[in-house]
Amino acid sequence: MHELSLAMGILDSVSEQAAKRGIERVSVVSLRVGAMSGVVRDSLRFSWELACADTVAAGSRLEIEEVPLAVFCERCAQEKTLERLILRCPACGGPTPRIVRGREFQLVSMEVPDS
Numbered sequence: 001m002h003e004l005s006l007a008m009g010i011l012d013s014v015s016e017q018a019a020k021r022g023i024e025r026v027s028v029v030s031l032r033v034g035a036m037s038g039v040v041r042d043s044l045r046f047s048w049e050l051a052c053a054d055t056v057a058a059g060s061r062l063e064i065e066e067v068p069l070a071v072f073c074e075r076c077a078q079e080k081t082l083e084r085l086i087l088r089c090p091a092c093g094g095p096t097p098r099i100v101r102g103r104e105f106q107l108v109s110m111e112v113p114d115s
C-alpha cells in the first residue's frame, strides 16, 4: 500500500522532531497534500493509525490540508486553478503542462496535547 509507506515516512519525521524537542506525545499532525499527489486520503488516514500504534503519535489526529491543482497557462499568461485533474486551461482550453501547485506531500506542523 502506497499510503502506508507515506504514513511511515511522515511518522519518521514526526518521531525525529519529537525526540529532538523532548516531546513525549503528539496529538495532531498536519499535512499538506496536493490534489495531484496521488494520495488517497481515507487510505492515508487508515495507514496513519496503523503506523502510529505504540509510537509518540499513537492515537493522534491527522489533519489534511488539500492543495488544489494549479497550473500556469502560457497563452493566458495566468495561473489557473483546475477543478479536475486534467492539464488543460479552463479559460482557453490550451494544454498547461506547467504545474504550479498540487503535487505537495508535506508535514506542516504537529501539536502536543494540552496538559
Ligand SMILES: [Zn+2]
Binding pocket: 073, 074, 075, 076, 077, 089, 090, 091, 092, 093, 094
Ligand atoms: Zn489559458
